[in-house]
Amino acid sequence: MDNDLQQFDLVLFGGTGDLVTRKLLPALYNAFSNNSLKQDSRIIALGRKELSKDEYCKFAYDKAVNAKHAIDDLRWKEFCTLIYYLKIDVNQSEQYTNLAHFLNHNITNIYYLSTAPNLFKPICENLAKAKLNHAKSRIVLEKPLGHDLQSSNEINEFVANFFEEQQIYRIDHYLGKESVQNLMAIRFGNTLFEALWRRQWICSIQITIAEKLGVESRGEFYNNTGALRDMLQNHLLQLLCIVAMEPPSSLNADTIRDEKLKVLKSLKPLTEESVLHNVIRGQYKSGAIDGKPVISYIEEENVPPDSNTETFVALKAEIQNWRWAGVPFYLRTGKRMQDKVAEIVIQFKDIPCKIFPSSMSNFANRLIIRLQPDETVQLYFLAKKPGDTNELQPVYLDLDFKKMVNAKHNPEGYERLLLDVIRGKLTLFVRRDEQQAAWSWVEPIINTWGKLNITPKAYTSGTWGPSAASALLAKDGISWHEELI
Ligand code: BG6
Numbered sequence: 001m002d003n004d005l006q007q008f009d010l011v012l013f014g015g016t017g018d019l020v021t022r023k024l025l026p027a028l029y030n031a032f033s034n035n036s037l038k039q040d041s042r043i044i045a046l047g048r049k050e051l052s053k054d055e056y057c058k059f060a061y062d063k064a065v066n067a068k069h070a071i072d073d074l075r076w077k078e079f080c081t082l083i084y085y086l087k088i089d090v091n092q093s094e095q096y097t098n099l100a101h102f103l104n105h106n107i108t109n110i111y112y113l114s115t116a117p118n119l120f121k122p123i124c125e126n127l128a129k130a131k132l133n134h135a136k137s138r139i140v141l142e143k144p145l146g147h148d149l150q151s152s153n154e155i156n157e158f159v160a161n162f163f164e165e166q167q168i169y170r171i172d173h174y175l176g177k178e179s180v181q182n183l184m185a186i187r188f189g190n191t192l193f194e195a196l197w198r199r200q201w202i203c204s205i206q207i208t209i210a211e212k213l214g215v216e217s218r219g220e221f222y223n224n225t226g227a228l229r230d231m232l233q234n235h236l237l238q239l240l241c242i243v244a245m246e247p248p249s250s251l252n253a254d255t256i257r258d259e260k261l262k263v264l265k266s267l268k269p270l271t272e273e274s275v276l277h278n279v280i281r282g283q284y285k286s287g288a289i290d291g292k293p294v295i296s297y298i299e300e301e302n303v304p305p306d307s308n309t310e311t312f313v314a315l316k317a318e319i320q321n322w323r324w325a326g327v328p329f330y331l332r333t334g335k336r337m338q339d340k341v342a343e344i345v346i347q348f349k350d351i352p353c354k355i356f357p358s359s360m361s362n363f364a365n366r367l368i369i370r371l372q373p374d375e376t377v378q379l380y381f382l383a384k385k386p387g388d389t390n391e392l393q394p395v396y397l398d399l400d401f402k403k404m405v406n407a408k409h410n411p412e413g414y415e416r417l418l419l420d421v422i423r424g425k426l427t428l429f430v431r432r433d434e435q436q437a438a439w440s441w442v443e444p445i446i447n448t449w450g451k452l453n454i455t456p457k458a459y460t461s462g463t464w465g466p467s468a469a470s471a472l473l474a475k476d477g478i479s480w481h482e483e484l485i
Contacts (some may be wrong), residue, residue: 004423005109007038009470011099013090013123014114015045015056018217019142019173021063023173024114025083027414029064029071032079034411036419044102056085067466091122096130105134110421114138117151121158128162140169140421143234144225147445149439156432169421170430174235176413176420179371180242181428182401183344186369187245187376193367196348198270198323204478205366206345207239210337212289214461215311220300228281231333233442237264238430239371240329243344244319253426257434264437268318275448280457280468282312284336287461295462310456311335313350314469315374316446316476330473332480336461342371345481356382375401426470 012020012029025045031037045056057080064071086102088095103109104245110129113120120141127133139159146152159168174180187193196202209231215222222230241260249254270279285296297304311333319329348365366380377399402410411419420428448454459465464470464482473479 004425005036005038005419005480008041008110008422009103009107010043010110010112010206010418010422011042011103011112012045012112013119014044015085016047016051016059017114018063019114020045020112021060022067022420023414024112025060026064026067026071027071027412027418028082029069029076029079030286030411030415031074031419032082035156039081039152040168041082042084042104042414043082044086044099046088046090046099047173048085048087048089050087050405051085053083053085054082056202057083058237071187082365086100088129090119090338093126093129094139096126098130100130100132101286105136108422108424109134110140111137112142112421117144117146117155120302121157122338124129124159124162137163138167138169138421138424139163140171142171144229145170145435146439147229149436149443152435152439160432165432166426168429168432169417169426170432170435171417172234172238172430173417174238175428175430176411176415178410178416179342179375180239181244183369183371186240187331191270192246199325199327201348202327202346203349204328204347204476205243206268206332206347207236207343208236208331208345208481209239209333209342209475210339210464211333211335212282212337214218214294214302214336214341215297215300217301219300221309223303223309225309227311227313227333227335228442228445228472232315232331233438234430236331237438237441239344240331241434243346244306244324244329246323251427254431256427257272257431261434261437262321263319263439264434266319266321266322266324267441270441271443272448272452275445276452276454278316278472279448279471280312280314280466281310281449281454282314282334282459282466283307283309283456283471284311284461285336285458287336287463289336289462291387296461297336308455311464312337312456312459312469314465314472315373316472328476330480332465332469334459334465338462339462339482340373343369343481344369347478356384366481377401407423 012024014020028043061071061076086099088099109132113123146155241263244263245259247461248259287294297303297311298307314332317329317331346367350364368378370376379397380394383395385391385393417428457468457477466482470480470483
């Protein structure tokens, strides 16, 4: 066992919600099965329902199994010895007394706020009234943190009244993914790429997070959020930071976060005009995923039939610094797309003059870092066609990390992040100024869409989004990765 993993009491606000039952408890179960949790640690789920401990464990088990987590019944039973359930109305300060009596104040107390953001304020206030915001406490805030710059500032301001920045863990589960950390390892653990990782050799970068899923049962939440706030403002911009940041001088949390912040602050500010030209907003209509028909977004449960919420966004960003000036970064995310994939495509420049006859005259080297579903790195280059010819053909080196490192246990995003909260390691959490910079950058998009009433372009489910997304790159003479291969 890792010595930094001290004994803890972890309080899960929103204990009967989807995130806790489908993601957090299965992640903790995996950590428990891997013997990562210190004995006598406790997980205290809070909810408004009247449930006994056994009823809650059964409820959580069913949800985890439904979410297709591999659960061993016997091990789950042992895991349940750690779990407690308390009924609480989080708005009622007097109900925190019970929680205060329950917690062991001599060990790390973690409050995970897996609730709607409008409850963050009363929860913080009531934790403070019950003197639960003590030096050994930590608070974990789930995204979306706010709806725009102002609301996110308000929440951060409020939480800061009760907790120091060093006690606040803002989760972006993409940062917990093994593959995202591997991206840092590839960049900063090798000399090979660093020399090429700049405007002199790279002509464009694409970052895609595409999902086959629709909004599932989250219609109400999603309709007030949309792809820009749900995915781009956080996950995609965090990936962009890791791709584009300068090499940090150490793995220290603030050193890394300082470098990420510099990237966010170097993003070329968007204007109304650039939003109109360089940002594409889309919404899925009916279509087919894996050959099965699926309904349109506006037919989904709890989505109004005249909804203008986007389920897809693609945009072109630029970073104004010496390393990246002039290199377009194309970011894209969408639901009900053709494939589930998260990948970063680094397109290298073409050679300055050609001596080989080749039909692939525009083919340049391309590095594809795939984060999911599989974790691979592919390097495309040209090699000679076999035989009596000087012609070239594309070939690629293909590394599959899972196969290569043969890891026994590869923790998923939430597991890694929860363990880091227990360890008190802030590296993979978003600092307040980073979050503020990310909101500031997307704000002109929100404002322009609102002011000019920009409605999303329809795209058929099971495709790669609206045709305008292809046109966005075609204007610059390039295409999305999947259109080339
Ligand atoms: C969440 C979004 O943050 O990320 C969801 O709220 C999305 O809408 C999910 O489905 C995607 O995460 P992953 O890890 O499945 O790529």
